[in-house]
Amino acid sequence: MKRLRNIVWQRFLVAFLVAFGLWVYVDITNNPSTKTTIKLQVQKAGLPKGYVLIDESGQETTTLQTVEVVVYASQATINALRADENITASIDVSKVGIGEQLVAVNVVPDAGLGYIKAESTPPELLIRIDTLKQKEMDVDRVLGNDSYDIALYKPTIAISEPATGRVTVSGPAGLLSSISAAQYSIDIVSRTADYTIDADVVLKDTLGKTIKGLTVVPAQITARVVMNPSSVRKQVVIVPTLRGSVAPGYRISGITVDPIFVTVSGEAGALDDVSSIATDVIDVGDTTTTITKTVLLSNNLGAKVTLTEGTNRAVDVVISVVKSTEQLRVRLPFAVTILDVPEGMVMQAVPAVVMLDVSLGATAQRNGVSGIVPEVRVGTWDAANPMRQIQLTLPTDVRLLNDLPFIRIERLGDVQAQPTPAATEATATVTDDAGDAAVTPTATDIADGTVQPSPTPTVTVTPIATSSATMTVTQTPTP
Numbered sequence: 001m002k003r004l005r006n007i008v009w010q011r012f013l014v015a016f017l018v019a020f021g022l023w024v025y026v027d028i029t030n031n032p033s034t035k036t037t038i039k040l041q042v043q044k045a046g047l048p049k050g051y052v053l054i055d056e057s058g059q060e061t062t063t064l065q066t067v068e069v070v071v072y073a074s075q076a077t078i079n080a081l082r083a084d085e086n087i088t089a090s091i092d093v094s095k096v097g098i099g100e101q102l103v104a105v106n107v108v109p110d111a112g113l114g115y116i117k118a119e120s121t122p123p124e125l126l127i128r129i130d131t132l133k134q135k136e137m138d139v140d141r142v143l144g145n146d147s148y149d150i151a152l153y154k155p156t157i158a159i160s161e162p163a164t165g166r167v168t169v170s171g172p173a174g175l176l177s178s179i180s181a182a183q184y185s186i187d188i189v190s191r192t193a194d195y196t197i198d199a200d201v202v203l204k205d206t207l208g209k210t211i212k213g214l215t216v217v218p219a220q221i222t223a224r225v226v227m228n229p230s231s232v233r234k235q236v237v238i239v240p241t242l243r244g245s246v247a248p249g250y251r252i253s254g255i256t257v258d259p260i261f262v263t264v265s266g267e268a269g270a271l272d273d274v275s276s277i278a279t280d281v282i283d284v285g286d287t288t289t290t291i292t293k294t295v296l297l298s299n300n301l302g303a304k305v306t307l308t309e310g311t312n313r314a315v316d317v318v319i320s321v322v323k324s325t326e327q328l329r330v331r332l333p334f335a336v337t338i339l340d341v342p343e344g345m346v347m348q349a350v351p352a353v354v355m356l357d358v359s360l361g362a363t364a365q366r367n368g369v370s371g372i373v374p375e376v377r378v379g380t381w382d383a384a385n386p387m388r389q390i391q392l393t394l395p396t397d398v399r400l401l402n403d404l405p406f407i408r409i410e411r412l413g414d415v416q417a418q419p420t421p422a423a424t425e426a427t428a429t430v431t432d433d434a435g436d437a438a439v440t441p442t443a444t445d446i447a448d449g450t451v452q453p454s455p456t457p458t459v460t461v462t463p464i465a466t467s468s469a470t471m472t473v474t475q476t477p478t479p
Contacts, residue, residue, distance in 0.1 A: 035072045046094025054128045058175040059213030072117040086110040134170035137182045156226045171214035180206045184221045235261045239276045244285030249362030251324040258316045266305030291319040327359035340377040346412040361397035
């Protein structure tokens, strides 16, 4: 009995080994083990409260770098693998200290996919840890965009929010320790009246560079600026006043003024509306050469603003005039002339006047336009085809800008001939050149040739009279 039991166990063991070997053979043959490389975003775990990850500049960061992970598994497992779902990479920062340190990267695959072996490259990450701190700071004001007249206004700034003029700054302790000042800027260039601003609070280090990556509460300061000027003055630009226009075919290429600015004085509110001062009038009418003049500044500033005492009212103005190479574009009317009218017909053009867009060169601008006559030829008349395109001859310095227009020819009627007397007893009175009745022939006389009938009148149709359009171009005065 014992021997029989041993034989059974021996055969069972042999069967198991054969089955296992067959399974291994089939698995290796049909599902071989292989490897692949994937990229994973490293996650952090266990960061204590009050600690933050920082970058090289000391600013807080929430994103870690990516690592390459080599995965060893069967082909079927790799095909089913989804990065960041079935496999993750993370670092444990629960026991790290402040400063730079190397932390091992843990790669954890999903056990439900079968056997997986994974290795991270690099196996460790260099991280930086800092603590979160906050502190209150006084806010300093800075007069931005300093100008020549900054000392004249002596501004007084009253902070209305926050009432204490202090802000709370929070962020990484290392970055917080680099703060030298919290400031806001006030621009008083050309300001002469009181005003209110909302200015951003900016953090500066000891070198005057702006520090970013920290939270400032409140982020803006509301300030009331009271100018309290001891002497209100302001610089304004000088603008020349021109009258007329240069000669046709010429243009103004540039204007220079020396000096460019002048200082004016007056009440604060009145100065806010003054940005320039005009000169006396300079006449440029019909000039062809550059104009150089010394002119006075006008007194058009009003009763509350005047030139600062001691200011020279005379300024030098140079107006450069050059020959124009630009064409002048105009629209002109021209009457249509009808030619080649069939004998015995009376025609009219619709429209009888066409508008043409032309460009004029320097000669045409100077001498005007004449001798342009739009013409149409009737030729063989066909009532079904009444449209004709005009023909045009232009001077050498004139160019047509639009297409030659078509017009419609209308037949007004025929020229009526005097009727030939019929061979009847009717009589016709023939008058001589003097208008007296010379003879009263009968129809029989006409028929037998005793009296010759008056010939059928010949009518000559004269084309519709037109007049040439003449235009003299005058440039619009420059304001």
